[in-house]
Amino acid sequence: MDGNWDGHDHLQRIATMAQARWIGSWANDDRVAAGAEDAYLTAAAADRIGLIAYQGMRDYSCERAVAEPELAWAYAARTEALVSGLLASGARVWFIVEPGLVADLGSCAGDPRGAWLAEAVGIIADAGGTVYIDAGTDGALAGTRLAGVDLSRVAGFAIGTGAHVPDAEATAEGAALLQTLADAGVEISTPRALDPGQPGLGFIIDTSRNGAPVTDLEPCNPEGAALGKAPRLVDDGTPLDAYVWIKRPGESDGHCNGGPDVGQFHVGLALALARAADPSAA
Numbered sequence: 001m002d003g004n005w006d007g008h009d010h011l012q013r014i015a016t017m018a019q020a021r022w023i024g025s026w027a028n029d030d031r032v033a034a035g036a037e038d039a040y041l042t043a044a045a046a047d048r049i050g051l052i053a054y055q056g057m058r059d060y061s062c063e064r065a066v067a068e069p070e071l072a073w074a075y076a077a078r079t080e081a082l083v084s085g086l087l088a089s090g091a092r093v094w095f096i097v098e099p100g101l102v103a104d105l106g107s108c109a110g111d112p113r114g115a116w117l118a119e120a121v122g123i124i125a126d127a128g129g130t131v132y133i134d135a136g137t138d139g140a141l142a143g144t145r146l147a148g149v150d151l152s153r154v155a156g157f158a159i160g161t162g163a164h165v166p167d168a169e170a171t172a173e174g175a176a177l178l179q180t181l182a183d184a185g186v187e188i189s190t191p192r193a194l195d196p197g198q199p200g201l202g203f204i205i206d207t208s209r210n211g212a213p214v215t216d217l218e219p220c221n222p223e224g225a226a227l228g229k230a231p232r233l234v235d236d237g238t239p240l241d242a243y244v245w246i247k248r249p250g251e252s253d254g255h256c257n258g259g260p261d262v263g264q265f266h267v268g269l270a271l272a273l274a275r276a277a278d279p280s281a282a
Helices: 005-015 029-046 062-067 071-082 113-126 139-146 167-183 267-275
Strands: 021-024 050-055 093-097 130-134 156-159 202-206 240-244
Touching: 005 267, 021 029, 029 050, 029 071, 029 093, 050 071, 062 113, 071 113, 093 113, 113 130, 139 156, 139 167, 156 167, 167 202, 167 240
Parallel strands: 021 050, 050 093, 093 130, 130 156, 156 202, 202 240
Antiparallel strands: none
16 A cells, blocks of 8 residues: 555545454354453443444354254353453443344244344343344344344344445335334333433444445445445434444455455455545545
């Protein structure tokens, strides 16, 4: 980047923005605890809300969960490790729990993962964390899959994680999710502990890459994507609690449109997102 001040400024916009720390089953419990504690201490020192995307069940297919019930113990232990340093840190932290899971819930007979998810939510909430279950991009589908899960300790849901869903569409999906739950008999207006925004279930929107309409039929590292709104709390009397950056801009979706391995940072992808962004959205 020597001499390329335009590129430097664009990358600085990403580097200085609050983003989620991803923690999950790719690390052993000691590394989970250490990585989470580092995030807690950083958030506490800056007096800001920490954001953690927790994929502790990333490798648990429905069939595997049914066949290996002992995985419930391993998952609970991993979640305990995740929050082991939270209370002592004094940090305020939001957890986006299990990105990508909801679309697969109930995909085989006897799926126990909904109960495991509810237990994890309780562990995190007992430690003082605020929990948002990841809901994907289809609010009605997520509402159907989550209606049977104990949501009494949940603050809300994350919409559009890692996707490119415009704010208006994501807001509509959040509303559809809440309505589907209400229609299924779930109490959505009861205040939760550590409940941000309006009392009851709400939602947050991942705006890290949703700043421009994406017409690319390949949703993996699509051309034309842009950074969206900067992270911020929302207090407008609606169930929308905040705009957040969950997917880290510049991390590849995989080997497509010139990207490296999934999860690897790519300067070209980051610069494209920043250059296409609306400066007024910062």
